[in-house]
Amino acid sequence: MRSRSVLATALLAASIIARLVWDTLTVNGRNFVDLHVYRDGSAGLADGSLYLFTYSGETDFALPFTYPPFAAVVLYPLSLIPWDIVAIGWQLATFAALYACVVLALRLCGRSTDVHALAALWTAPAIWCEPVRVTLDYGQINVFLMLGTLMAISWARRADGTPSERGVLAGGALIGLMAGIKLTPAISGLWYLAVRKPSGALSAAFAFVLTVLGCLLLFPEVTRTYYGTLFGDAERIGPVQAVINQSLRGTLSRFVGFDVGTGWIWFLGVLVATVVAVFTWRSVSDALGVLLVVQFFGLLISPISWVHHWVWVVPLGVWLVHGAGARRPGARAILGMWVVVAGLGIPWILRVLIEYGPEPQAAVEAVFGAAWSIATFVTMGWLIATRAARGAHRTDDRPQDVVAAAIVDDGRVLLAQRAHPAELAGKWELPGGRVESGETHATALTREIREELGAEIEVAGRIGAEVTHPNGLMLYAYRARLRSGTPAALEHLDMQWFSADELRRLDLDDVVPADRDWIPELCAVLDDARVGEAG
Missing domain, CATH: 3.90.79.10 (Nucleoside Triphosphate Pyrophosphohydrolase)
Structure with a gap:
């Protein structure tokens, strides 16, 4: 057992060192474009220029500060620290947060022994899957938000497995605070409704409203600008049709050749996704399984789901191997599909071809550029089918x-x-x-x-x-x-x-x-x- 733990730790350390060396040797290894936005943009909170800021260094398009004003409040201290310290500290913290996410996912799967060695074995290769790799490239915040979400869900139960109402309320409040930093964690409120803990959803809503009211009181102009003018403007975040946008809106836009916006095409896609997600939710029952359904549903219906937003593929893999998903027929095939999708980095390959040639045909870009959306629907369909198959099997001639x-x-x-x-x-x-x-x-x-x-x-x-x-x-x-x-x-x-x-x-x-x-x-x-x- 000790030798396995040492080996796992050594493997994780080697993976982290290799990543740091990669960053040093490659041209854009440490561009940290999103971290620049967090640090430099939040500095404009004090003088009211928060939403006038744009960062245009080493990017395909100018990046404005697109987050709620509460995000600037939380991130403002970064603007007071020298850049080099912020950059290396953020990267090391991301490694630690990813490891902690795997630990929590294993515990939610019911694993109580050898957790830390297993987490190291999972984290080492996870660093190189496309969502995490791009997260590290850009200095993105989404691994920290995933960690906060997993913590919130874990608090719903005490260490002995019994429910904790105080933990439900605290977890909901954490979800609400994270939604105040970046709107996407708000989808996690559906988890509390799905597992019949509505007090958690109410706590999340209350905490989010407090972030808005607090910012409105302290920074009224920038708060009114964000929630009155900029809220819901997907184009400001980036080009919706870009192949790195793997949401339904991005996928459908590439198929039809124009941004479908929030018109009937997008509405129909969201309707289908909602129906499929509901049936999928009814096909799973464990806490982590329901959370994964909620998160992947959120990634589908969001206007923008860049590839680095799909870091939830890591706990999905843990669930397919160590959780309730592992007991379903075909789990290894589904895991293999995600390893290919996340390992190859299909959107990244298409992006390189688009920029440097040979440029793929529009149909090829549309089909292969839908990799994450297609994989999500395949996974949900598999969960529905395996649940139905188990239900049908109960009518056989087994003992009564x-x-x-x-x-x-x-x-x-x-x-x-x-x-x-x-x-x-x-x-x-x-x-x-x-x-x-x-x-x-x-x-x-x-x-x-x-x-x-x-x-x-x-x-x-x-x-x-x-x-x-x-x-x-x-x-x-x-x-x-x-x-x-x-x-x-x-x-x-x-x-x-x-x-x-x-x-x-x-x-x-x-x-x-x-x-x-x-x-x-x-x-x-x-x-x-x-x-x-x-x-």
């Missing part, structure tokens, strides 16, 4: 037994919150699932808990009587204890440990109907456990 685990620890029992189907979503149940052909109840239950919670259990005796489900299934509950791992809601909306008193106070309407008859027996088990511990 369903097993559930009453995992008892420290006088509490673990309940999980259903994500599907719609009529049961949000209701509590004992985690478990169908018995496969050739499995004993204990074997099936051990497998199901490993898949659903990422933990290992030891199955003990039966609890209560079997329950006959209206569809003919027979449900059995068993007492269990944790052997290893920390349970995580990999296929549920949430999970929570309940004491006997909390179970008695639980509204039965909030419990899956099939599990309601077991509540008295569960309370008795917990009472006995408490007496045993006291003795």
Whole structure:
């Protein structure tokens, strides 16, 4: 284990050093055009020239300060620090933030062991994928925003996996503050609605409004300029039809040969994307999976989604290998597709050909220039199809037994919150699932808990009587204890440990109907456990 950790650290260090050498040897390795905009543009906050600033050094087009005024407030201290210190500090901080993003993604996938070595192994190659490579080229902020989003989602649960309302509110506030810096993180508010934590979305909205009101109070002129005149002006950000814009608007504009704007073509594309995203959301249930659906949906419908905005491909890869996505058929093929798309840098190749020749035909540019949008729709379609396939498989001739685990620890029992189907979503149940052909109840239950919670259990005796489900299934509950791992809601909306008193106070309407008859027996088990511990 120690040798693996050392090897992983050495690999990450070598990748970082190689990147720094690359920056030194290449012509535009350290142009940091966006960092120049952040630093030099925010200096205009004090004298009101914030939105008159443009940076035109080593760029294809002049870059104005396109961010909300709160971004200038946050970034203003950079203008007081010498450029060389800002540049190297920003780059090293980006490496650290990317590593932290992978750590959080692994933890959201339920990984609790060997996390830091795995994160190093993921971060080393991730530095060279197109979104991260371009982020480092430009000195972009999006890796930091991704880190903040993952932190916010992680705060929704305590270290023991139980829900945290305070964490939901704090995470929502962080999302709102980041939206005040750059509008795109606002899409993350949909995550709180998707997982039925609306207080987080309200907290995000409240924090964002505070950034606007605060700036309106302190810097009224620039705030009115941004939200009154510049807000929503995509052309000011850059050429919409440029091949590096991988949003639906950019993709559709290249196909038709002109900027579709927000007209009916774009509206139809957004409508399709919305329908697909909703079906995809209904096909996933773990926290990271839902977040990825939200983020990729946001990248599709945004007017501008430069290739460096697609850094979310990194946690997507982690989810496909270590998370709930890994348990779906075809996960490796989807991962391979993204490795090709992100590794080759198709938009970058097209951009080089457009600038230096031979210039590709318009049809070639349109088709290959849609790489990220197409890959997103393929991934969403795959998630929908694999969910549907699993649902269809349940109608086969497998055994009609369903097993559930009453995992008892420290006088509490673990309940999980259903994500599907719609009529049961949000209701509590004992985690478990169908018995496969050739499995004993204990074997099936051990497998199901490993898949659903990422933990290992030891199955003990039966609890209560079997329950006959209206569809003919027979449900059995068993007492269990944790052997290893920390349970995580990999296929549920949430999970929570309940004491006997909390179970008695639980509204039965909030419990899956099939599990309601077991509540008295569960309370008795917990009472006995408490007496045993006291003795």
